[in-house]
Amino acid sequence: MADGIADALRESRAFVHTRSERRSDGSVVVARRRAESAGNEVVFDSSDDLRTTFDALPDRFAASDVGRVSGSRRHLLVRFFAEAPEFDCVLVSENPLCAEKGVPEE
Structure with a gap:
């Protein structure tokens, strides 16, 4: 029963390349989105922590600007910020992976 309650308190959302879960x-x-190992995820203490990470990024940012994590997880966060509707951000380049805040989708 405790597992059922814990599962009910989780909120999961899936996008094209990424997913999020509120524990x-x-x-x-x-x-x-399709990965199961911890090497393919980033854990934030709260939604506010996630928002602070986004707000600290410049208006136009690449994976190298994401200082919270290293390696391919930086790319993960760039894609997530562009996919999640609560962040006013879109991908502007795939190679190199780059996103920009406040740009309406076409």
């Missing part, structure tokens, strides 16, 4: 403890996990 019962308030933390937020951002992960690659």
Whole structure:
């Protein structure tokens, strides 16, 4: 029964390349959509922590601007910020992967 309650308190959303999950403890996990290993996810203490990470990025940013994590998880966060509707951001380049804040989708 406790597992059922914990599952009910989780909120999961899937996008094209990424997914997110709000856990019962308030933390937020951002992960690659079809990956299961911890190397393909970033855990934030809260939604506010995730928002602070986004707000700290410049108006136009690439994976190298994401200082919270290293390696391919930086690319994961760039894609997530562009896919999640709560972030006013779109991808402007695939190679190199780059996103821009405040640009309406065409």
